[in-house]
Amino acid sequence: MNDAWVTVLRRDLLLALRRRSDVATTLFFFLIVSSLFPLGIGPEPAVLSSIAPGVLWVAALLAGMLSLTRLFATDFADGSLEQMLLAPQPLALQVTAKILAHWIVCGLPVVLLAPIIGLQYALSGDALLVLVLALLLGTPALSLIGAIGAALTLGVRGSGLLIALLVLPLYIPVLIFGAGAVAASQHGMSAQAHLSLLAACSLLSLVLAPMATAAALRISVE
C-alpha cells in the first residue's frame, strides 16, 4: 500500500516537473495579484501593512485555486484516473498522494514566496514569520478542500469558475484564522490560538477530504 502511495506521489511530481509552467503560473499569479492592491489603494506603508494579512491570504487562496482544475483532469483524459479507481488500493489513499503532490507544486512555493511579498507590504520580522507559519499550516487545508471541488466538477464545462464558487465559501475559516494570525502578531499579540485553529482545520481536512474526494471521483467518473 505504501508502494502505491509513493508511486502516485512520484508520478505526479515528475509530471509537474516536466510542466514547470504550472509552478510558475501559480507563483506569478500570486505575485501579480499582491501587486495589484498597492496599485489600487496607494503605497502608504501604514495602510499596506494593515491590509497585508487579508490581501496576502486572499491572493494565496486564489493562486492555489487556479491549479485545481488540473488536479484530476489530465489523469481523467488519459485514462489513468480510471486505473486508480480500479486499483486494489483505497482510492482515498491515492488521492492523498495526489493532493500532497499538488501542495508541493502549488502550495509550498506560495509559502516560500510569501515573506518577500510581505516585505513589499511593510510587514515586520515577527509578522513575516507568523505569515510563513500560518501559510504552511493552512495551505494543506486549501489543497485538500480544493480537491473535493476539483473532483466534483471533473469534465464539466466552465469548471474553473465553478470550482471557485464551490470551494471559496469552504475556504473562509482558513482565511479568517490565517489572516487573523498575522494580524495578531502585527499587534504584538500571540498568534498561537489562530495557528492552532489553522492546524486543526488542516488536520480535519486531512481526515475527511480524501474520502469525500474519492466519493466525488466515483460519482464523476462512473
Place this chain on the structure above:
Amino acid sequence: MQWASWAAFFNMGGYAFYVWFSFGLTAVCLIWEILALRKRSAQALRLSRLLAQG
C-alpha cells in the same frame, strides 16, 4: 388595536420605507416564485403532452 389612523399605520412611525419595502419585497419574491413555477409546470406538461401524442 393601536394605530391612531390608517395614515399612522402606513407611516410606521417614520419607518414606512424600510418596513413596507421589506414586507413588499418578501411578498414579491414569494409570488414571483409561485408564478415562475406555474410557468415551468405548464411548459413541462405541454412537452409531456407532445411526447405522449407524438
Place this chain on the structure above:
Amino acid sequence: MNINWFKYSSPQTFYPLAGRMIPWFAWLATAFAIAGLYIGFAIAPTDFQQGEAYRIIFVHVPAAWMSMVIYIVMAGWAALGLALNARLSAMMAQALAPTGAIFTFLALVTGSLWGKPMWGTWWVWDARLTSELILLFLYLGFIALQSSIDDPRRADRAGALLALVGVVNVPIIYFSVKWWNTLHQGSTISMGAAPKMVTTMLIGMLLMALAFWMYTIAIALMRVRCIMLERERSSEWVKQLSEVNS
C-alpha cells in the same frame, strides 16, 4: 401490520400524492400568514427603543430560520438519496434549493433594511449576517453545480455530496465568522440586539415562521412535480397521467 415505507418513494406514486398535498399546505401557509401579520401589525406593541422599524423582524427572522432549516433538510434528502440511491430523494433536495436561496436573499435584504434605520449603515459585518451571506454562496454553489452537469444522476449525486460537505462546514464557518467578528469588535452592533421580546412579538414571529414553512413545503412539492415531469417525460406513467392525456 406490514407498512410499506417505500410505497411513495418512486416518482410514479409520489406525483399524485404530492399533487393532493399541495392545496393543504397552501391553505395552511395562508392561514398562518394572516394570523402572523395580524399579530405582527395589529397586536404587537411598538418597541420602546426601535419604534415601528422593529416590525421587520416578522419577516427577517422567519426568513433566516427557514434559510437554515431548508439547507439542513436539503442535506438530509441528499444524504438519503446517496444512501438509498433513490432519485426521488435527490429530486426533493433539488426542489428545495431555490426556495432556500430566496429566503436567504430575503433574510439578507430585510436585515439590511432593518440595519439602516437602526444603526445607520446598509450593511453590518456581524457574525449572523455574514454567515447568511456565506449560506447564500453555498446555495448558489449547489444550484450552479447541478445545472452545469448534464447527466441527471451524476448531477444528483454530485450535488448531494456538495450539500453534505456544506452541512458539515456550516458550523465551522459560523464559528470562524463569530471568532472573526469578536476580534474586530469595533462597534457593538449586532443583529442579536433584537428588541426585548414581548410574548406577542414572539408569537407573531413563530406564526410567520410556520407560514413560511408551510409555503416551503407547498412550493417544494410543486417544484418536485415539475422536476419529475421533466426528467421522467418519456416514461409510461407520465404518458398515462390525466393531465397529459386530456
